Amino acid sequence: MIQDNSNSALHTTNTVIMWLFCLTVLALIIPWEVISTDLAYRIESNKICLYFALIIEISNFITQGIITIVNSILKKKYSKKLTERIIKSVASFDFAERALLREYVLQRQSVLTLPVLEPTVRNLIDDGVLTIVSVLDEDDSRAKVIISKEARPYITYKAIGLTLGKMSEEQVSQIINARPDYAKQKFSHSNKIVLGSSAIRVASNNQHAVKATAA
Numbered sequence: 633m634i635q636d637n638s639n640s641a642l643h644t645t646n647t648v649i650m651w652l653f654c655l656t657v658l659a660l661i662i663p664w665e666v667i668s669t670d671l672a673y674r675i676e677s678n679k680i681c682l683y684f685a686l687i688i689e690i691s692n693f694i695t696q697g698i699i700t701i702v703n704s705i706l707k708k709k710y711s712k713k714l715t716e717r718i719i720k721s722v723a724s725f726d727f728a729e730r731a732l733l734r735e736y737v738l739q740r741q742s743v744l745t746l747p748v749l750e751p752t753v754r755n756l757i758d759d760g761v762l763t764i765v766s767v768l769d770e771d772d773s774r775a776k777v778i779i780s781k782e783a784r785p786y787i788t789y790k791a792i793g794l795t796l797g798k799m800s801e802e803q804v805s806q807i808i809n810a811r812p813d814y815a816k817q818k819f820s821h822s823n824k825i826v827l828g829s830s831a832i833r834v835a836s837n838n839q840h841a842v843k844a845t846a847a
Contacts, residue, residue, distance in 0.1 A: 646696070653689040656682055714760045714782055721759035722786045728752045731810040733761075733779070733792045738811070742778055747814050749773045761787070 659682055664672035675682070725733075732752050735744060743765060746753045756762040763780040767773075779787055789796055793807070 649689055649692055656686045718760050718783045718786055721761055722791050729756060730793045732812055732815055733787060734794060735815040736779060737794060743776050744815055745774055746777045747773055748775050750814055
């Protein structure tokens with residue numbers, strides 16, 4: 633919201649300066665003697681001020697052009713460094729980080745509600761893999777979190793320990809047992825586990841049944 637207001641104010645300022653620039657140029661190039669001798673005399677008397685205003689207006693456009701170019705260069709450098717950091721992070725994912733990122737696939741959700749102070753979540757946010765969309769509860773630091781746009785091309789099934797092919801029962805069991813409790817969402821039709829064969833769903837249901845029996 634603040635950035636939008638700032639952009640709007642800058643656009644308004646540029647529009648005003650552009651109009652002043654046009655009026656200044658017109659005042660300097662129009663042969664006012666043909667229109668009004670008195671007006672021509674007044675403009676001639678204030679030509680120094682008009683040239684001074686013209687210099688300020690041109691300087692403003694040059695300055696904004698330089699700022700735009702510098703910001704573009706800095707943005708590209710930041711984007712390059714961020715990409716390098718993400719690639720390095722993806723290449724060194726630990727067991728917990730893979731398990732957390734698998735939740736986006738297992739639940740078929742692009743947004744998960746996560747505790748951002750959880751070490752695994754915090755590390756992935758710091759590395760640019762995850763991005764906070766909005767904070768839901770400041771007391772327990774829970775927020776809506778998505779996989780960042782820059783990281784999405786690198787978060788492949790292989791990177792998070794999944795496969796598109798058929799998985800063994802042992803692999804399925806490891807995936808289910810590794811699911812972080814803090815990342816699990818309340819059950820709904822839209823976020824139930826549907827990855828791969830029905831083996832994962834069966835294993836998940838069996839796990840819930842065991843917990844219910846133990847309770």
